[in-house]
Amino acid sequence: MVKRLLIANRGEIACRIIRTARRMGVETIAVFSDADAGALHVRMADGAVHIGPSPASESYLDGAKIIAAAKESGADAIHPGFGFLSENAQFAQAVMDAGLTWVGPDPASIEAMGLKDAAKRLMAEAGVPITPGYMGEDQSLDRLIPAADEIGYPVLIKAVAGGGGKGMRRVERKEDFSAALESCRREAKAAFGDDRVLIEKYITRPRHIEVQVFGDRHGNVVHLFERDCSVQRRHQKVIEEAPAPGMDEVTREAICAAAVKAAQAVNYVGAGTIEFIADATEGLKPDRVWFMEMNTRLQVEHPVTEQITGVDLVEWQLRIAAGEHLPKSQEDLRFSGWSVEARLYAEDPARDFMPSTGRLEIFDLPGGVRVETGVERGDAITSFYDPMIAKLIATCETREQAVDRLRAACEAVAIYPVKTNAAFLARVLGNAEFRAGGVDTGFIERHGEALTRSGEPSAQVLELAAQSFLPEGQGPWQRLVGFRMNAEQRREVRMRFGDSLVLAAPPSSDPASPAHLLPPGEKGPLGPAFVHGPQAPNSRLPPLPFSPGGRRWPRSGRMRGAPRTQAPRLIRKSPHQALIAYGGEVFAFTPDRTEASHGAAAGDGAIAAPIPGKISAIAVQNGQEVSKGDTLLILEAMKMEYTLSAPFNGVVEEVTAAVGDQVTEGAVLVRIGEEGR
Template sequence: MFNTLLIANRGEIACRIMRTARRLGISTIAVYSDADQNAKHVREADHAIRLGPAAARDSYLRGDLILKAAQELGADAIHPGYGFLSENADFAQACTSAGIAFVGPRPDAIRDMGLKDRAKAIAQQVGAPVLPGYWEAEQSTERLKTEADRIGFPLLIKAVAGGGGRGIRVVESLDGLALALQSAKREAAAAFGDDRVMLERLVLCPRHIEVQIFGDLHGNLVHLFERDCSIQRRRQKLIEEAPAPGMTEAVRDSLTQAALKIARAVHYCNAGTVEFVFDGQGPLRPDGFWFLEMNTRLQVEHPVTEAIVGLDLVEWQLRVAAGEKLPLNQADIIMTGAAIEARLVAEDPSKGFLPSSGVLGGLSHQSKIRIDSGFDLGDRFPDTYDSLIEKAIAHGQDRPQAIRLLQQELSTRVVTGIKTNIGYLERLCRLPAFLQGEVHTGLLEEAASVLSKPDGYDARRLALGAIGVQVARELEIGDFPSPFNLADGWRLNANAHLAVHFEGEPDTYSLSIKSDATQISASIAGDHGVVARNLLQVVGQSGAWTMLIAHDKNHRAMVDGDATIGSIAATLFVDKVGVTLVENGEVWHYRLTSTHDNSDGLDASDDIQAPLPGKIVMVYGKPNQQVKQGQVLAVLEAMKMEHALTATRDGFIQEIYVQDGRQVKAGDTLIRLKPE
């Protein structure tokens, strides 16, 4: 076994690998960029070394600097995690040439499977099912148009290199092919340094099911069952589970044997995932799936496989890389129960999943399920990399129990300081189609209206917010009060009555608050909300003040390790600025004061601004050009995704302040419009 392991990655996967290495007595080395100098993975490592500036191309993608660090600190192995250099055959070869073990497959296997066109050809050779498509070297627009017409529409354009949903476009007709090709090639070139694409028939109502395989250097090869990764947004996986809903033994046998055939063809060793697309329009069939691609690395969703087989796949990776045989034979790998993983990301679902950054705040608690996280409270979440904060993994006796455990975790998870998708995921766990196992890659789009954040501030939320606003007002004049000592209009021998005014999102609210010895109620526009006084408790948290609203005195909730009566229904964070309400993972803000930046007198809709830091990929249009509301005016690349910035009104372009390739900051004005 190795003595010292360098982890050429960051965030939750770096912390995850360290956990296993520590258990095996292996010393760990972290690498970091300037954006991550105080990151959790740096704090948890035995040693840490700086690579360079924040941009990945100057730090985490610098294989030469990573190898130099490994040599300087005496590492005898490098684990690449996933993403970055994990599927870079040249880096794997450089590690081997330097006498340092690469914890992954051999370079030739990475090359064979790393390019989708080569992988498709290999799959065909061994008899694995492959969709009709085009993956030849000729990349002229005319040839691609001819092949698209032969394959038929709708079809997919896919980047030959890379993965993670980058460089993929759906094309409904020949008319949309040219623009989609341009966009896919541009994104592929930016993400992978290779703009080649392939075409593939689009499967309607598809399911994405993959097989975890593992090989060693002695020729042994096994599978560890399947995972269903059909719940996706913009081709980015959001929920993963094992086993796949509706899977039968006949289908599983056909699926896993196809995966093993492909892996044997390239003499695969270490961890890998063979991905397939299924026809999801009916029950799963042994002849109803086709090979997609192979990921020659550990996957983000590997914890659900670990949960159902009771094994540590990172330990297997390290042992295989050290030359050991696989710890178990196929017959010894047993599946128990069901597991589900949710990716908690720094994105705002209410604003088109716009990425978010900032300092993580919230309420720490003892989770009943597995949490793989790359951040602690008080850490700054950077805007430089992908949006993954942590993964929540629940394992139950069956799928319904696993989902219930996950939903309970999400409903009590409190994260502030940045926007997250926690509330969105919690609602997904209650979606009937999802509960019934009717999953496919378009489910989130179909259920978009149901999964959206609840509208507005209902009377009960207003009552909670008003209580918090009153507490915040007290903070301005003295010590933190008990909720029973609020300036709430209390009068001797009569019910208290008070009019409260505050700003929410996006409106200003005026409501009537009444209180007595037992409850506090709010009324607005004929609607009423009530909060019982005996369910309010106040707890200090990280220098701010937190009010916990409990709803069941028969249960005990853990708050920072201390037991409090009642399970938490909602949490109020109160400070001198205002109040933040967190309920079922969703966040509402109440402000005491507000400022409006309108110094130039323009309507806000006249300015197209950068929603977050990034690079301008392309600007469309020119000054004085007429535009329509919703028309794409610029494309911003940020946090590994392209974001289309559109006209907010009909009018004309008055001025353009940016050019293609320019780096911009959040809030920068990119284009200014003028009305018709």
């Protein structure tokens, strides 16, 4: 068995491997770039080695540095995780040549499945059904156009060395073929250094179904059943589940047998995934499923297979790498229950899924589900790596229960100020077509804005925000607005949500009393107004069911108590900001003032940022004398300016910020020494 394992990866998969290795008594060594110096996987491992600058090309993709790190740390094996160098045959061979154990398939198998056209020819020879198409060596336009005509439009042009949706074009008409081909070739050349393509018949309602396979060095190959990965954006998987909805036993037996045959054709060792495309126009049928490609590594979505089979796939990888037989035969493998995984990304679906970066000031993930993540509160999401920050996996007896549970988990996510796709995921899981099992790769595109829109604060969110800004106490001097002698008390609050003015009333003790609303059409100086009163409809969601049926589900990630009933939660409160989490989104409110003056109450003269924001101006410098009330600097946040002033007469001892800096709440910006000290 491996004694000391170096993990040539980062983030959640590195943490995932560390957990299993620790349970097996295997020491772990992490590698890290400059950006990951304090990352969770580094803190979890038994040791860590720095391998270079932040860009992946200078660190995680530098095989020589990783092998050197293994030797330096005394590791006897390398696990590549997924992504980066996990499917690089040359790196795998270099690891083995260095006398280290490679936790993965043989380089020859990686190479055989690395090019889509060669892999398909190999599968055809092995009797595995492949999608109708052209995979010839002649790449001239004079050959490709007739090939497309013969296949029949629409067709799909794909880079032979492609992956991740790059180098792929759908062509509806012959007239568009030449332009699409050139675009595909340019992208493929830039991404993979290879502009060769193949052509496939485009399936109108395609389902992406894959089978987990495992082989050992003793000639044994098994499958661990199928997963459905059809819900995708830009050919990137978003939600995966096992088993596949609508899969009957005849089709399952056919597709799993084909997967085993494919793995046997390349003498496969270790964990791999055979990916198929299915024409779901008339449901899943054995003769309408074709081989697409093989991923010669562990998949991001492997937890759903683990959940329904009770198998730790990472443990199997380590045992197979050590030369052991497969722990179970095909006859011993069974599955039960249903498991659904959602990929939580740092991105903004309303802005075409643009990645979001920044520090995770608030990072609250739900309980009651398996959570796989590589970050914690306070960690930074950078632009150097993939924006996936966690995976949430719900497992129950039935698909309906698992989907409900995962939806509740996504709605319970509270992350700030980094934007996430949690609300988007919840909408997908709540979609009637998805819940009926009507998934295909065009699902997200078909439903468009209904899934990707940015949410507006609900009645409950506005009520809670307004309540948070009410001062404590019942006397008239504590109320923000509306105190008049011999007049009815009014408890309205003027707030800002982004550019919009909000006039909201907390829940009233007299539900019949009218709310004080802005006149119709009135706009605040920064944009349109939201208006809300106590009579707005209640939109609280009911609790969602969870019935594991007494089964103790496998635990590989963090799993805690059941999610709370979904209702707005106040997750941060200060005089300058209220953050409300609801439905997977975080809504930020501030008091209605376009400019405010803030002194520092701290007796030590440390002037701290009252809210996360950007330094727009600094009015003082080190050594300067200031009087109480003098402006020190101006902080811009939520498109408002906050003037930070001196709390007493004194001398500026230190200015720790610069104009343009993005600062977090509580960060010390200026220190002032009191006169006479």
